[in-house]
Amino acid sequence: VSDRIGSFTDSVIRRMTRIANSHGAINLSQGFPDFDPPEELKEALRKVAEGSIHQYAVTWGAPNFKEALARKQSRFMGIPIDPETQIVVTCGSTEAMMAAMMTVCNPGDKVVVFSPFYENYAADAILSGAQPIYVSLKPPEFNFDVNELEEAFKQRPKALILCNPSNPTGKVFTLEELQIIAEFAEKYDTFVITDEVYEHIVYEPYKHIYFASLPGMFERTISCSSLSKTYSITGWRLGYLIAPANIIDGARKVHDFLTVGAAAPLQEAAVTALNFGDEYYRNLRDVYTQKRDFFIKGLDRLGLKYTVPQGAYYVMVDISEFGSKNDLEFCEWMAREVGVAAVPGTSFFREEINHLIRFHFAKKEETLDEALKRLENLR
Ligand code: GLN
Structure with missing residues (x-):
């Protein structure tokens, strides 16, 4: 091999x-819900199944889907998006990120990645021949050092990967932080590849700011996201890239040969979700706020230390008091003996940090409740 x-x-x-x-x-390791998508969406899928959309969609995305997506994203991002030239529909944002990297990177190019990071980015970099340069988000606040970031930019990277709201930290980047990144992206002529799959899971008072919406940034931003988290349909594998037409031209070619296209019947059914009104998104935020609060209150009762998530549905918990030197072994032990699975922090950190593990709380309250009860046996 x-x-x-x-x-x-x-x-x-x-x-x-x-x-x-x-x-x-x-x-509570791999982040996906144990509850169903809205009934309306399931109904739309049933209807599509009865109809005759069962062959390939147009490779770049079914026109219906792209139009609905362009309308929805323009509304939230506050920028016009042309469904014809500025979107590629992919199999999840996983493919979108891979396609973005392969579109802009030559072998040997450098790519800035904040650490801790969602583990796909390192593999994406390797598969596209690029070399990651890591910039620390320092626990427990997960802020970056501006000088360290500029040192990374001085190495003339081709792109920076920005996961916002951030997995695994739950950080939502502030306008000020995004402006610093934008300034360096401009100064060092760098692309920014975003992963914004948690764009609608942001807790008050935090706000999600789309990097592409910052002045002058649309031209250098490849916005990647998906419908998975927003509509609780991780298994549908519907994602997309939004970027200027010249980048999309390249991304289309990568996508064409990676997967040909996302599932046609699912694109058709998902138009129903893309047409949901503002109320849906407010409700989603409220539902996840309740889950977050329920879970972190439970962690408080257990006396565990953690960083309060501002967005996304993960929480990093400090396990130093258990004295384990190996967080992977700790997580394996916890899954086996306590009956709750989490992800060891070392799979996200580039640094030697092994005292943090990640739980996700995209679960029914009863599931979270049971998990918290089991976690009483940690000690
Ligand atoms: N984003 C999810 C997580 O970090 C997993 C997504 C996936 O496995 N494709 O747990």
Whole structure:
């Protein structure tokens, strides 16, 4: 097998799901809901199944879907988006990120990645021949040092990857932070590839600011996102890239040969979701706010230390008091003996940090309640 295969492992997040399954543990590792999408959306899918959209969609995305997506994203991002020339529909944002990297990077190019980071980015970089340069988001606040960031830009990277709201930290980047990144992107002529899959899961008083909406940034931003988290349909694998037409031209080619296209019937059904009004998004935020508050109150009762998430549905919990030197072993032990699965922090950190583990709380309250009860046996 190829050398590149030897340079990364399978996903630890998804490995923890397999470990959770094998021990019958409650899976708070891989982030996906244990509740259904809105009934209206399931109904739309049933209707589509009865109809005759069962063959390939147009490779770049079904026209209906792209038009609905352009309308919805223009509304939230506050910028006009042309469905014809500025969108590629992908199989999840996983493909969108991979396609973005392959579109802009030559082998040997450098890419700035904040650490801790969602583990796909390192594998994406390797697969596209690029070399990650890591900039620390320092726990427990997960802020970056402006000088360290500029040092990374001085190495003339091709792109910076911005996961906002951030997995695994729950950080929502402030306008000021985004402006610093924008200033460097301009000064050092760098693309910004965003992963904004948690764009609608942001807790008051924090606000999500789309990087592409900052003055002058649309031209250098490849916005990647998906419908997975917003509509609780992670299994539908619907994602997309939004970027200027010249970048989209390139991304279309990558996408054409990676996957041909996202599932046609699912694109058609998802138009229903893309047409939801503002109320849906307010409700989503409220539902996740309740889950977050429920879960972190439980952590408080257990006396565990954590960073309060501002967005996304993850919380990083400090396990130093348990004295384990190996967070992967700790998580395996916890899945087996306590019956709750989390993701070891080392799979997100570039630095030698092994005292943090990630729980997600995209679960029914009863599931979270049971997990918290089991966690009483941690000590
Ligand atoms: N984003 C999810 C997580 O970090 C997993 C997504 C995936 O496995 N594709 O847990």
